[in-house]
Amino acid sequence: MNAHASRTSRPHVLIVGGGGTGGALAHDLTLRGIKVTLVERGEVTSGTTGRHHGLLHSGARYAVGDRESAIECIEENTILRRICPGSFEENDGLFVAITDEDMEYLEPLLKGCADCGIPTQTLTSDEALRLEPLLNPELKAAVRIPDATMDAMRMPLRFFATAKHGGAGIHSYMEVEGLLVHDHLVSGAVVLDHVTGKEGEIRADIVVNATGPWAELIAAMAGVDVPIRPSPGVLLALRGRLSNMVINRMHKSGDGDIVVPQRALSIVGTSSWTVDDPDDLGVPEDHVRRMYEEGSKLIPAVKTAEFRAAWSAARPLIGSTDQVDSGRELSRTFKTYDHKETDGVEGFVTITGGKGTTLRGMAELCANVICAKLGIEAECQTRDTVLLPHEAYYAA
Amino acid sequence: METIEETATAATEATETRRFRVFRFKRGDRGPHLDEFDVPVTARTTLFDAMRWIQFNRDPSLALRHSCLHASCGTCGVRANGREVLMCVTAVHDLGREITVEPVANIPVLTDLVVDMTEFYARFHEAHPLVRESGFDLGAEVPEGLATYQRYEDCIECGLCLSACPVVATTDRYVGPMALAWAQRILEEPRDEDVLGVRDWADDPDGAWRCHAAFECTEACPSNVNPAARIMQLRGTLVGPSLTGREMRG
Amino acid sequence: MSDTTRGDGVPGSSERAARGPVLRKGVGPSPTGWFDPRGRAIGSWAFAVNRITGLGLVFYLYLHLGVLSLLLAGESAWNDFLEIATSTVFLGLDVLLLFGILFHGLNGVRVALVGTGVVPNRQMALFWAGTVIGTIVLVYGAVHIIGSG
Numbered sequence: 001m002n003a004h005a006s007r008t009s010r011p012h013v014l015i016v017g018g019g020g021t022g023g024a025l026a027h028d029l030t031l032r033g034i035k036v037t038l039v040e041r042g043e044v045t046s047g048t049t050g051r052h053h054g055l056l057h058s059g060a061r062y063a064v065g066d067r068e069s070a071i072e073c074i075e076e077n078t079i080l081r082r083i084c085p086g087s088f089e090e091n092d093g094l095f096v097a098i099t100d101e102d103m104e105y106l107e108p109l110l111k112g113c114a115d116c117g118i119p120t121q122t123l124t125s126d127e128a129l130r131l132e133p134l135l136n137p138e139l140k141a142a143v144r145i146p147d148a149t150m151d152a153m154r155m156p157l158r159f160f161a162t163a164k165h166g167g168a169g170i171h172s173y174m175e176v177e178g179l180l181v182h183d184h185l186v187s188g189a190v191v192l193d194h195v196t197g198k199e200g201e202i203r204a205d206i207v208v209n210a211t212g213p214w215a216e217l218i219a220a221m222a223g224v225d226v227p228i229r230p231s232p233g234v235l236l237a238l239r240g241r242l243s244n245m246v247i248n249r250m251h252k253s254g255d256g257d258i259v260v261p262q263r264a265l266s267i268v269g270t271s272s273w274t275v276d277d278p279d280d281l282g283v284p285e286d287h288v289r290r291m292y293e294e295g296s297k298l299i300p301a302v303k304t305a306e307f308r309a310a311w312s313a314a315r316p317l318i319g320s321t322d323q324v325d326s327g328r329e330l331s332r333t334f335k336t337y338d339h340k341e342t343d344g345v346e347g348f349v350t351i352t353g354g355k356g357t358t359l360r361g362m363a364e365l366c367a368n369v370i371c372a373k374l375g376i377e378a379e380c381q382t383r384d385t386v387l388l389p390h391e392a393y394y395a396a
Numbered sequence: 397m398e399t400i401e402e403t404a405t406a407a408t409e410a411t412e413t414r415r416f417r418v419f420r421f422k423r424g425d426r427g428p429h430l431d432e433f434d435v436p437v438t439a440r441t442t443l444f445d446a447m448r449w450i451q452f453n454r455d456p457s458l459a460l461r462h463s464c465l466h467a468s469c470g471t472c473g474v475r476a477n478g479r480e481v482l483m484c485v486t487a488v489h490d491l492g493r494e495i496t497v498e499p500v501a502n503i504p505v506l507t508d509l510v511v512d513m514t515e516f517y518a519r520f521h522e523a524h525p526l527v528r529e530s531g532f533d534l535g536a537e538v539p540e541g542l543a544t545y546q547r548y549e550d551c552i553e554c555g556l557c558l559s560a561c562p563v564v565a566t567t568d569r570y571v572g573p574m575a576l577a578w579a580q581r582i583l584e585e586p587r588d589e590d591v592l593g594v595r596d597w598a599d600d601p602d603g604a605w606r607c608h609a610a611f612e613c614t615e616a617c618p619s620n621v622n623p624a625a626r627i628m629q630l631r632g633t634l635v636g637p638s639l640t641g642r643e644m645r646g
Numbered sequence: 647m648s649d650t651t652r653g654d655g656v657p658g659s660s661e662r663a664a665r666g667p668v669l670r671k672g673v674g675p676s677p678t679g680w681f682d683p684r685g686r687a688i689g690s691w692a693f694a695v696n697r698i699t700g701l702g703l704v705f706y707l708y709l710h711l712g713v714l715s716l717l718l719a720g721e722s723a724w725n726d727f728l729e730i731a732t733s734t735v736f737l738g739l740d741v742l743l744l745f746g747i748l749f750h751g752l753n754g755v756r757v758a759l760v761g762t763g764v765v766p767n768r769q770m771a772l773f774w775a776g777t778v779i780g781t782i783v784l785v786y787g788a789v790h791i792i793g794s795g
Contacts (some may be wrong), residue, residue: 037656043461043471043510050463050471086527089546092539121540130537144539151548153469154526171656173459173507193657194459195507197422200657237466241532244545262468263548264532264620279452283440309442309466309485391524391553394517423661478671478684504666512666562683562690565670609757611689611769624689625766632763 010035011374014189014204016176016218017211018044020156021351024363024382025210026163026170031385032371032378036168037202039191041175044160044393045153048212049356051313053235053260053267055246056080056088056148057357060095060120063112064105065252068333070116076361077146080155083360083386087155089261093147093246094128097140098297102250109143109250120145132243134299147246149260156359158387161395165388179207179221179348186222186339186347206370209350213278213314219350224343226350230278230314233270234287236295238305242266247298255287256294265308268295274317281312318353334362336369349373411436414488416446418458419498420508428505430496431455437488444472444483447497447509459508467618470554473500474509480556480616500559502568515568516555519575521597523582523589525549549581550621557613557623563606570606573613573623579604580626583633595644599634692773696753699746706743734792741788748784752776 011034015022018040026038040046059073081088097103106122113120121144128142129135135142164170173194180188180201188203209218213230241261249257255271271287288310295302318335334354339345351366364380371378413434421428433454435446444462451458463469465484472483475498476491488495503511530545538545557573564570579598582589598604604627613623637643671682683690716723730736756772759765765772 042459043463045463045469046461046471050469051465054468086525089527089530089548091530091542091545131539133534133536149547151468151526153463153471169656171662173510174656191657192457193662194457195423196658196661197424197457198657202656235466237468241530241547244530244532244534244536244547245539261547263550263552265466265468267466311465311484313465389524390526391517391520394513396514396518421667423658423664423666428667499669501669501671504668506662506666559671560686562671562686562693568668607761608693609689609761609769610686610693612686615687615689622767624769628760628763628766630763631761635762 011206011376012037012204013206013208013370014039014202015208015210016189017047017209017214018042018160018170018172019047019049019210019212020045020159020356020359021049021212021354021362021366022208022210023156023159023163023170024359025208025351025366026168027159027166027387028360028363028367028380028382029370030163030166030168031381032367032376034370034374034376034378036163037204038163038168038170039174039176039189039202040170040172041194042172044170044172045156047214048313048315049156049359050153051235051311052152052356053258053269054149054152054262055258055260055357056150057355058093058145058147059116059118060093060109060113060143060145060147061248061253063116063118064108066333067112067116070112070118072333072358072361073355074116074118074146076358077148079360079383080150080357081148083382083384084155084158085386087150087158087390089149089244091148091244091246091261093145093248094123094132094135095143095145095248095250096128096135096298097142097250098136098138100140103140105250105252106141106143113143113145118145132245132247134242134301135247136298136300141250143250144245147248149246149262150356151262152356154390156356157390157393159359161388161390161393162385165392165395170393176218176221179218181222181345184345186345205347206373207348208366208370209348209352210366212352213316215316215350215352217278219339222339222345222348224339224345224348226337226352227319228352229274229317229319230276230281231272231274231317232281232312232314233272234283234291234310234312235267235269236288236291236310237262237308238266238268238302239308240264240266240301240305242299242301242305249294249298254294256291257298259295259298259302266299266302266305268292268302270313272315275314278314281314283310283312315355316352334358334365336366338369338373340373411438413437414446414491415494416450417494417496418447418450418509419496420458421505422457422507439487439489441488442484443474443476443481443486443488443491443495443497446488447483459506459510461510468552470552470619473554473556473559474498475500475559480559482554482556482618485618500555502558502561502564502572503555511555513553513555516553516558519558519571521575521579521582521594523594524578525582525587525589528581528585528587549578550619551578552619554618556616556618557621560612560616562610562612563608567602567606569602571603573607573627574621576604576607576630577621577623577626580630580633583630592644595634598630604630604634688773689769692753692756695749696757699750702746703750706746737792737794740791741784744787744791745780745784748780752780 015038057073059070062070123142247259337350417430462472506512683694
C-alpha cells in the first residue's frame with residue numbers, strides 16, 4: 001500500500017478537529033509512539049466540546065433507554081476521575097420525581113442503573129430537601145447517582161496539554177480547506193494558517209476526521225459520506241448557584257430536564273432539533289422560555305434568577321439522514337469509520353458521535369483502528385496515565 | 397391580532413445596523429490595522445454573535461477565541477471601546493453605535509483578536525488548585541460519603557484584570573492581579589499546597605507590593621473574584637506576623 | 647502557495663512561535679500607561695491624580711524651600727516676595743496647593759486603610775467620604791485664602 005511504503009521511521013497521523021475527541025486521540029496515539037499533528041480552525045474546544053453544560057455523566061440518564069451509552073458513561077466517569085484528579089466538582093447528582101408520572105420511572109431507573117453498574121441511593125423527599133434546600137418542595141422522591149460537574153473546556157485541555165508535552169504538534173487557528181486525495185488515497189490536507197494568513201500542505205499516513213458535527217463536511221472533502229446529523233440544543237446560564245449537586249428530572253429524556261451548577265452559575269438544559277449547517281444554529285426564543293419553565297419545576301428559583309447567557313451547541317448524532325427531526329431518538333454511542341472498508345478510500349478515518357464524558361473511550365477505540373491500519377502493535381495506556389494540569393497546555 | 401408572544405418575538409427580531417471597527421493583525425504584516433464592518437443586530441445580539449457574523453458573512457480570515465459561550469471558560473476576552481469584556485455575555489446594545497473591538501492589553505497578540513496566553517499562565521505561582529470548598533451552603537447537609545460540597549474557583553483565567561491594570565501597563569515584571577488573587581485563595585484554603593512557598597512568592601516587590609490600588613481589576617472581572625480586595629487581604633496576611641508577633645504556619 | 651516548512655509540513659511555524667506585539671492601554675500609538683485614565687473607573691482616576699498631586703507636592707516642597715531661603719537674602723527680598731505672594735494669581739495657586747494637599751492626604755488615608763487589608767471592600771465609599779470632607783475643607787479654605795488677599 002502506497003501510504004505505508006512512503007512512511008518514514010515513525011508513522012504520522014494528522015487529526016482534523018480540536019475538540020475533546022481530537023485531543024484525547026492525540027494523547028492516546030502519542031503514548032503509543034505515533035507522531036501526531038492536530039489542526040483546529042479556532043481555539044481548541046471551540047466547537048461543541050466547550051459549550052456543553054459540564055455534566056460528567058453517571059450514565060443514569062441512559063440506563064433505561066440506551067444501555068450501551070449508560071455503561072460507557074459510568075466506565076468513563078470512573079476513569080476520568082482517576083486520570084484528571086482535581087478537575088471535577090464531585091458532588092454527585094439527583095434524579096428528582098416531581099409528578100406521579102415521574103414516580104413510574106423510579107423502578108425502571110433503579111433497575112436500569114443496577115444492570116449497568118451505576119450505584120444509586122434512593123432518598124425520601126425530606127432527605128433530598130436537606131441536601132438541596134432549593135429543590136421543588138413538592139418533589140416525591142429522589143435517587144442519588146455519581147454525576148459530577150466538569151469544566152467543559154479545562155478538562156479536555158488536560159488531554160491536549162499531555163499530548164503536546166509528549167511531542168504531539170497541536171496547531172490551533174489552522175483550518176483545513178481541503179484534503180490531498182489521489183486515486184482513492186488520502187495523503188494529507190491543505191491548510192490555511194489564520195495566524196500568518198499563509199496556506200500550506202501537511203502530509204500524513206492517516207488523516208482522522210474528528211470534527212464532531214462538522215464530520216460530514218470534512219468527509220465530503222475525501223468524497224465520502226458519513227451519516228451525521230448536527231443536532232443542537234439550547235442551554236441557559238443563570239446567575240446564582242442554585243444547587244451543589246447536579247439535578248435531573250426523573251423521566252425519559254426531555255427538554256430542560258437538567259440543572260448543572262458551575263462556579264456561581266446554574267446551567268439549565270437542554271432541547272433538541274436538527275439542522276443542516278453546524279455553523280448556523282440559532283437560539284430559538286421558545287426553547288429558552290422552555291428552559292425557564294422546565295427548570296423551575298426542578299428548582300423554583302430558576303424562574304426569577306438573573307439571566308447570564310443563552311446559547312446553542314450541536315451534538316453529533318449518528319443515524320441516517322432521513323430520520324425524524326427531533327434528533328433525540330438517534331443513538332448516542334460513538335463510532336469509528338475506516339473509510340477503506342466503508343468507501344474504498346485509504347488513509348482516512350472518521351470518529352464521531354459520543355458525548356463529553358466519553359472522550360477518552362472514543363479515542364481508545366479509534367486509536368485501536370488506526371494502529372491496526374498502520375500495522376502497529378501498541379497497547380492503549382490512557383486508562384491509567386494521570387494527565388498534566390490544564391495550564392500546561394499554555395506552557396512553552 | 398398579535399399575541400404577546402408574537403410582539404416579543406418581533407421586538408427581538410427588529411434589526412438595526414451597528415458599525416464595528418475590528419483590530420486585524422497577521423504575522424508578517426508591518427503593523428495592525430482596523431477593518432470596518434456594518435453588522436445587523438437585534439436586542440439579543442452579543443458581541444460574540446456580531447464577530448461570528450463577520451467571520452461567516454464578510455471575512456473568514458477573522459480569528460476569534462471562544463469556547464463555552466457562557467462566561468465559564470474565559471477565552472473570549474476583548475476590549476470593546478477600550479473596556480475589558482467577555483464577548484459572549486456582552487450585548488451589543490450596551491456598547492454604543494460605533495464599536496471598536498481590540499484584543500486585551502498586556503498579553504502578546506497571536507492574530508487578530510486572539511492573544512497567546514502562554515505569558516499569562518507563566519505569571520501564576522505553580523500551585524494552581526482548581527477546586528475549592530463550595531461556600532454556597534444554602535443551609536444544606538452534605539451527602540453521606542462526601543466530606544464537603546465542592547466547586548471551581550471563581551477565576552476563569554480570562555485575563556481581563558491583567559489587561560485593565562494600569563501597573564501592568566508600565567511593567568511586565570508585576571505578576572498581575574489574578575496571580576495574586578489566586579495566591580490569596582491558597583493562603584485562605586491551603587488544600588495541601590505549599591503555603592509558605594506561596595507566601596514568599598507573593599511577598600515580593602513585583603508581587604503583592606507592586607499593586608497601587610487602582611481597583612481596575614475588580615471593575616473588569618466578570619466572575620466576582622474581586623482581585624483587588626484579595627490583594628489587600630494578601631498584604632494584610634503578609635504584614636500580620638510582623639505586627640502581631642504570630643508566625644504563619646505552613 | 648505551498649509552504650511546506652520544517653519537515654512536518656506545518657506552514658509558518660517560525661512566525662507563529664515569535665512573540666507577538668503587546669498592546670498597552672491608553673490613547674494613541676505610544677503607550678501612556680497609568681497617565682491615561684480615560685475609559686477607566688474612579689479607582690484609576692484616584693490613582694492617577696494621587697501620582698500627579700504627589701509630584702506636584704514634591705515640586706512645591708523644593709519651591710517652598712527656595713522661597714524660604716529668601717529670608718537669608720534680607721528684608722527687602724522677603725518683602726518683594728510677599729507682594730507676589732498676596733496677588734490673586736498666587737492666592738489661586740495656594741488654593742490649588744490646598745487641593746493637592748487635601749486630595750493626596752485623604753486619598754492616602756484611603757489607600758492605607760484599603761491597602762493593608764483593613765477595609766478592602768469599602769474603597770469607593772472611602773473615596774466619596776474623602777471627597778465630601780475634602781470639598782468642605784477646600785471651599786472653607788478657598789474662601790479664607792482668597793478673602794485674605
